[in-house]
Amino acid sequence: MIDFLREEQVKPEIIEGILKFREEHSVTDEMCARIPKPKYLYYGKEIWEEAAVALLCGKNLLLTGPKATGKNVLAENLAAVFARPLFDISFHINTDAASLIGTDTFQNGEVAFREGPVYRCAAEGGFGVLDEINMAKNEALAVLHGILDFRHVIDVPGYDRIALSGATRFIATMNYGYAGTRELNEALASRFVVIAMPQISDAYLNRLLSSQFPKLKEKYAGQFTELFFDIQKKCESGEISTKALDLRGLLDAVTLMEHGLEANCALAMGIVNKSFDPVEQELIRDVIRERIPKKLEREKMFSN
Ligand SMILES: Nc1ncnc2c1ncn2[C@@H]1O[C@H](COP(=O)(O)OP(=O)(O)OP(=O)(O)O)[C@@H](O)[C@H]1O
Ligand SMILES: [Mg+2]
Structure with a gap:
């Protein structure tokens, strides 16, 4: 994948930055299997540079744009290039805090916390794809605020506050204005840097x-x-x-x-x-x- 970026003539200092990021953030054997091996490559040097710099700066990305503009392909490619485990988290009308963060369950007669995908992604230093984020109700998303802003923590009532691993990033995708989508509230949008995905050239x-x-x-x-x-x-x-x-x-x-x-x-x-x-x-x-x-x-x- 790094060779692909070189062929695409992505700025060398950005490629250097990515290699340094990879050196600084290791992956456990168990999580290795989650690093994607993309079937499709994303074409578009400018978008590659914008997205990579944002992630290197520790930002979360929001990719907006019409259907089939490569939002998910890019998100997957980014996880591959940065060599991070990918967590796919699909949003829908019934998405709630428990389905994202986790919930209490009974296991062998005892109450145990079952980790949700956002929790696992944060703990493992993954790249979490918040897919079709504007399909969910805004109230359900408030739980993400502390995770996405400078606090970088997950606070589960009744459990410890956990700090995000330094390698964790979230990449949200949204299709604006289609049936079933909602207006993303400003507080949430404010926690991302936004790339308007162009139609392929x-x-x-x-x-x-x-x-x-x-x-x-x-x-x-x-x-x-x-x-x-x-x-x-x-x-x-x-x-x-x-x-x-x-x-x-x-x-x-x-x-x-x-x-x-x-x-x-x-x-x-x-x-x-x-x-x-x-x-x-x-x-x-x-x-x-x-x-x-x-x-x-x-x-x-x-x-x-
Ligand atoms: N710039 C691009 N480079 C490479 N492939 C692209 C690009 N734009 C679109 N595609 C292709 O379009 C198809 C759809 O990509 P993807 O699923 O990532 O789109 P999307 O933006 O997430 O769409 P949707 O909004 O419908 O979910 C894939 O086959 C992908 O390879
Ligand atoms: Mg998509």
């Missing part, structure tokens, strides 16, 4: 396609990249909604093509049918028609 998308699909011919990696940005333009001009602007859907479609589905059929499944409005579907098909021939089979797109 065309050069990076081209590289992403070529690295995820090594057999995809260059010409078609180019075509699918262009297609993605054609759809983006239609969204920006307000002709279609953002439902079809879905990088995850495009990657799924190319996977289906690699496994033998015809291109238009795969794009319907990955992109067009994400809109449930027939008029909009037709507009998206028009965009695809401009780029992709009618019957485009696997043999044409992929080398063997």
Whole structure:
């Protein structure tokens, strides 16, 4: 992973900082298994630098942005680069303090504290991904304040106050304005530095396609990249909604093509049918028609 950062020309002093952090913070054998080995790499040098510097400064990160902008991929990549155990903590409407920090349970007839994921992450010096943080009720999140600010402690009523390990960081993700999301309250937002995640650039998308699909011919990696940005333009001009602007859907479609589905059929499944409005579907098909021939089979797109 460090080599990847060098290839991406992330500033050498930042890479040095990360290596020093790794030296200073060891990992127990038990926790080693939690250090992620990412399947996907995050492309975007500026975002890498911003995120790494923030974490090196001891800050918690809030990654905001539309769907499929790589928020979780980046969070996982960061834990890998910093060589820290990753704790994935998903937020939903019923998230409460006990599910985050822990709760009393009965074990062999005695009351014992069962540690929640935030507690474990803090004690082990992990990187905790607070996924979709704005799905939870704000009241439930107040319990995080002391953990996220300068106090760096977890206070469990009836138990000791524990101090966070110096390597602990929290990386929250949120999708703003989608159904089911809430306004994040200011007190909580104030405890993070925020990165607004951009949509991937065309050069990076081209590289992403070529690295995820090594057999995809260059010409078609180019075509699918262009297609993605054609759809983006239609969204920006307000002709279609953002439902079809879905990088995850495009990657799924190319996977289906690699496994033998015809291109238009795969794009319907990955992109067009994400809109449930027939008029909009037709507009998206028009965009695809401009780029992709009618019957485009696997043999044409992929080398063997
Ligand atoms: N800049 C990028 N570099 C590499 N991959 C990217 C990038 N942006 C998006 N992706 C790809 O998009 C897909 C979705 O990534 P991820 O799950 O991290 O998105 P997300 O922002 O968490 O989305 P959501 O808000 O829907 O949860 C992955 O396949 C990822 O590889
Ligand atoms: Mg996500």
